[in-house]
Amino acid sequence: xxxxxxxxxxxxxxxxxxxxxxxxxxxxxxxxxxxxxxxxxxxxxxxxxxxxxxxxxxxxxxxxxxxxxxxxxxxxxxxxxxxxxxxxxxxxxxxxxxxxxxxxxxxxxxxxxxxxxxxxxxxxxxxxxxxxxxxxxxxxxxxxxxxxxxxxxxxxxxxxxxxxxxxxxxxxxxxxxxxxxxxxxxxxxxxxxxxxxxxxxxxxxxxxxxxxxxxxxxxxxxxxxxxxxxxxxxxxxxxxxxxxxxxxxxxxxxxxxxxxxxxxxxxxxxxxxxxxxxxxxxxxxxx
Amino acid sequence: xxxxxxxxxxxxxxxxxxxxxxxxxxxxxxxxxxxxxxxxxxxxxxxxxxxxxxxxxxxxxxxxxxxxxxxxxxxxxxxxxxxxxxxxxxxxxxxxxxxxxxxxxxxxxxxxxxxxxxxxxxxxxxxxxxxxxxxxxxxxxxxxxxxxxxxxxxxxxxxxxxxxxxxxxxxxxxxxxxxxxxxxxxxxxxxxxxxxxxxxxxxxxxxxxxxxxxxxxxxxxxxxxxxxxxxxxxxxxxxxxxxxxxxxxxxxxxxxxxxxxxxxxxxxxxxxxxxxxxxxxxxxxxxxxxx
Numbered sequence: 001x002x003x004x005x006x007x008x009x010x011x012x013x014x015x016x017x018x019x020x021x022x023x024x025x026x027x028x029x030x031x032x033x034x035x036x037x038x039x040x041x042x043x044x045x046x047x048x049x050x051x052x053x054x055x056x057x058x059x060x061x062x063x064x065x066x067x068x069x070x071x072x073x074x075x076x077x078x079x080x081x082x083x084x085x086x087x088x089x090x091x092x093x094x095x096x097x098x099x100x101x102x103x104x105x106x107x108x109x110x111x112x113x114x115x116x117x118x119x120x121x122x123x124x125x126x127x128x129x130x131x132x133x134x135x136x137x138x139x140x141x142x143x144x145x146x147x148x149x150x151x152x153x154x155x156x157x158x159x160x161x162x163x164x165x166x167x168x169x170x171x172x173x174x175x176x177x178x179x180x181x182x183x184x185x186x187x188x189x190x191x192x193x194x195x196x197x198x199x200x201x202x203x204x205x206x207x208x209x210x211x212x213x214x215x216x217x218x219x220x221x222x223x224x225x226x227x228x229x230x231x232x233x234x235x236x237x238x239x240x241x242x243x244x245x246x247x248x249x250x251x252x253x254x255x256x257x258x259x260x261x262x263x264x265x266x267x268x269x270x271x272x273x274x275x276x277x278x279x280x281x282x283x284x285x286x287x
Numbered sequence: 288x289x290x291x292x293x294x295x296x297x298x299x300x301x302x303x304x305x306x307x308x309x310x311x312x313x314x315x316x317x318x319x320x321x322x323x324x325x326x327x328x329x330x331x332x333x334x335x336x337x338x339x340x341x342x343x344x345x346x347x348x349x350x351x352x353x354x355x356x357x358x359x360x361x362x363x364x365x366x367x368x369x370x371x372x373x374x375x376x377x378x379x380x381x382x383x384x385x386x387x388x389x390x391x392x393x394x395x396x397x398x399x400x401x402x403x404x405x406x407x408x409x410x411x412x413x414x415x416x417x418x419x420x421x422x423x424x425x426x427x428x429x430x431x432x433x434x435x436x437x438x439x440x441x442x443x444x445x446x447x448x449x450x451x452x453x454x455x456x457x458x459x460x461x462x463x464x465x466x467x468x469x470x471x472x473x474x475x476x477x478x479x480x481x482x483x484x485x486x487x488x489x490x491x492x493x494x495x496x497x498x499x500x501x502x503x504x505x506x507x508x509x510x511x512x513x514x515x516x517x518x519x520x521x522x523x524x525x526x527x528x529x530x531x532x533x534x535x536x537x538x539x540x541x542x543x544x545x546x547x548x549x550x551x552x553x554x555x556x557x558x559x560x561x562x563x564x565x566x567x568x569x570x571x572x573x574x575x576x577x578x
Contacts, residue, residue: 009298009326011300039462040297042486042490102367141498142465175325175431176431195545201326207428208429249540252512252515
C-alpha cells in the first residue's frame with residue numbers, strides 16, 4: 001500500500017505531513033517513510049532513527065577507450081543528448097548530460113565506450129520503533145533526479161512487505177521527478193494551501209495525477225489564511241478534502257526547530273488521525 | 288546587461304513574492320523572466336497580457352508502426368527505461384517512460400520506429416502591469432526537458448533586454464538543485480537566495496549554495512520569516528558570513544505576504560513596513576551588481 005504525498009507548489013507542507021503521518025501510523029504498526037525529494041531531502045531532519053544500512057547509488061555512463069577507438073564518430077551521431085562529442089582526435093563524454101541509454105556504447109563498432117558506474121547519490125535506511133525511514137540524496141551537481149528516485153522506490157519494494165503502509169514524500173512540481181515518485185502509488189494525497197499560488201499549482205497537480213489515473217484526495221494546510229478559492233474549486237470538481245490543518249504560528253515555530261508536530265499540537269494530531277483513518281478505509285477498499 | 292537570479296532550494300520561502308516585489312520596484316528598468324516553469328506562479332501577481340505565445344518543442348518520443356513491426360522484441364531488449372511494454376500482443380511505447388534516446392529506432396530491423404519532436408509546453412511574452420516585459424512559460428504535465436524550457440525563457444528575456452537596451456533581467460528561478468536550477472543559474476551575475484530560519488530552510492540553503500558556488504556566482508541572501516527561530520537564524524547568519532554571502536534583508540514572519548498575494552498584489556504595494564525592507568534589499572542588490 002503506497003501513499004504519495006505530493007503538491008505542485010513547494011513549501012505547502014509535504015514533508016510535515018509525511019513525517020507526522022508516518023510517525024503517527026508507526027505508533028501502532030510497521031510503516032515505511034521514503035523521502036523521494038532527492039534534490040532537497042528534508043524528512044530526515046524530523047526523524048531520528050538508528051542507521052541500519054547505507055548504499056551508494058550509481059548511474060551508468062560511457063567511458064572512452066582511446067586505445068581501441070577508430071574515431072568513426074558514430075557515438076556522437078547516435079547520442080540524442082549531446083553527451084558524447086568527437087573533438088579532433090578526442091571523444092568527450094559529458095556525464096551530466098548522459099541519460100544512460102547505452103546507444104553509443106553498444107553501437108560502437110570497436111566497443112570503445114564501455115559503460116562504467118558513476119555515483120549519483122546515496123541511500124540510507126534508518127529504523128526507529130516501527131518506522132522504517134529511507135532517504136536518498138542526490139550528489140550536488142548531478143542534474144537528473146529521476147534515476148535515483150526510481151532506484152529508491154525499487155529498494156523499498158524489494159525490502160518491505162507489499163501490505164505495509166508506505167509513505168512517499170514526493171518532490172514538488174509537475175514534471176518528470178514527481179511523475180516518477182507518484183506513478184507507483186495506490187493513492188496520492190495532494191497538500192495545498194488556500195492561496196492563489198496554492199490553487200494554481202493544485203490544479204496542475206490534479207491534472208498530473210488524473211493523467212496517471214491515480215485516485216487522489218486533498219489536504220489543506222495553513223487553513224484560515226488566504227481565501228476560499230481552493231475550497232470552491234474542490235467542491236466544483238468533486239475533489240474530496242480529507243483534512244484541514246490550521247494556519248498557526250506555533251506550527252511554524254515547532255517545524256522551524258525540526259520537531260514533529262502531532263505530539264504537541266492537538267489540531268495536527270486530529271488531522272493525522274483522520275488521514276490515517278482515511279488510508280485504513282482506502283486500504284480496506286471502502287473508498 | 289546583467290542577470291539577477293532569485294532561487295531558494297526549499298519551496299514556500301517567499302521566493303516568488305519577493306521576486307515579484309523586485310519587479311514592481313524596478314518597473315520598466317528590467318525584463319522579467321519566470322524560470323520556475325514547472326509550477327509558474329509569478330504571473331498571478333504581474334497582470335500579464337499573454338501577448339505572444341509559442342509552442343516549445345524539445346526532445347523526442349518513439350512511435351512504433353504496428354503494420355511494419357515484426358515483433359522481434361529488439362526494441363524492448365535495448366530500452367533501458369522499460370518504456371516498451373507489450374500491450375495486447377503489441378509493442379507499444381509508453382510516452383511517460385520514453386526518454387527519447389532513439390536507440391530503439393536505430394536498431395529496429397524493419398525501421399518500424401520513428402521519433403518525433405515533442406511539444407513539451409509553450410513560452411509566452413507578456414506586457415505586465417509594471418510596464419515591463421515578462422517572459423514566462425508553461426511546461427506540459429509530466430514533460431521532460433524543463434531545463435531546456437528554462438534556457439529558452441532566459442534566452443528570450445536576454446534577447447529582449449539587449450534589444451530594448453535594458454540593464455538587467457530579473458529571473459524567478461526553480462526549486463531544488465536539478466537541471467532546471469542549473470539552467471536558471473548559468474550566466475547569472477548575481478544570485479539572491481531566499482531562505483527561512485527553519486531546519487529545512489537552512490539545510491536546503493546549504494545544498495543549493497554549494498551549487499551556486501560551483502558556478503562561481505556571487506550571492507546575497509534574504510532571510511524571510513526571520514523571527515521564527517532565533518537559534519536557526521543565528522546558524523544561518525554564521526553560514527552566510529563563513530561563505531561570504533551578503534545578508535540583504537531580514538523580513539519578519541508576517542501573514543501580510545499571503546494577504547498581498549491573495550489580493551493579486553506584491554508585498555511592496557500592500558504593506559509599507561514590509562515594503563521598506565524589500566525595497567532596501569533591492570537597493571543593495573543594485574549597488575552590488577552596479578545597475
